[in-house]
Amino acid sequence: MTMTPIHMAHHGHGLGAIGLVIGNHIGSMYLPSLVTGVLVDKVGRTAMAIAAGVTLLLAGLLAAFASSDSILVLIIALSLLGVGWNFGLISGTAQVVDSTASSQRAKTQGTVDVFIALAGASGGAMSGMIVANTSYTILSLAGGGLSLLLIPVVIWSRRKGKRREESDV
DSSP states (O other): OSSHHHHHHTTTHHHHHHHHHHHHHHHHHHHHHHHHHHHHHHOOOOHHHHHHHHHHHHHHHHHHHSSSTTTHHHHHHHHHHHHHHHHHHHHHHHHHHHHOOOTTTTHHHHHHHHHEEEHHHHHHHHHHHHHHHSOHHHHHHHHHHHHHHHHHHHHHHHHHHHHHHHOOO
């Protein structure tokens, strides 16, 4: 998200086009929340976290291979990025709630929120360094590839949690 406006400006797009892409991205981050919460409850936390990883991968691939003059493809890529973020945030938050005692929940969630904000700020700063030293394509591919790490981590953590629950019984 942080490098797309720079990438677009570098390829001659004006502020109107950049605003359209980023506006769609931000809308995609927050507007699906009502539906995502229901999906997380009905489909499951793990399935939605996996959906987040896949959606983020698709966003990265689409952004990486988008033609520099295609605003529509960038809108779709950045919208997928927003939806993937939404899926990950809502399913992750639900997993945090599920795995904490009610007496520790607020403190734990606050700590997680701080780490999310720090990760976002660090990612924004690092994305500039990556693009400056490589390209927007490499950044997009790296982001998409990193999102795949989400899938085995979520599966591993859920299995570990189930084993812990079984040993407590």
